[in-house]
Amino acid sequence: MTRNEKAIYWRRHVADYRASGLSGHAYAKRVGIFVSGLSYWRKRVATSQQMRSTRVDDDAGFLPVHLGASRVAGPATLEIGLLSGLLVRLTGPVDPEWLAVVMRLLETPCS
Template sequence: MTTHERQQYWQQQMADWQASNLSGAAFCKQHALSYHQFVYWRQKLTHDDHAQPDVVAGFAKVTPLQSSHSPAELTLSLPGGVSITGLHAGNINLLGSILRQL
């Protein structure tokens, strides 16, 4: 059985299961199906049906901090209201490490 045929088979099984009003375990027992495979395909097909588009990464705005104390500091404002302040040439490697974690 090809992958496409297997997917069609399990799509039909899921449709039959939903129409049956049985629990997954009862449906599998009644139709001599592996419950493990049933759960796998239910998750796979449900995930494929509700797949969300990938989030596209963008640029974050970096602005100089307007302060008389240290004019060389920067503030990084990220989407969602998160800001990282106190960035300067001495800790720029820290900023790189933070951004790689996002």
């Protein structure tokens, strides 16, 4: 199971657990999973949701960035750290529309 598949698997269990109305122990026993795994992923999902709620609303799009004249000799480097921990590093001129599409794709959860 890939890391992404594992996250999807556990996020579904967390959602099903919340909808069930059962205690963590009862839900884990019913579906045959470890309560420690459910507990870990409940916290991880909550932290992820909290981080998302502090971000700029997705409908707002990108914020404008104004850059002064470049004082760097050679190709420019742009680094963008995503909430997932992924670091995107771009060197040289970048098309803003292409970058916007890439960023939306990287921040969209896989289904």
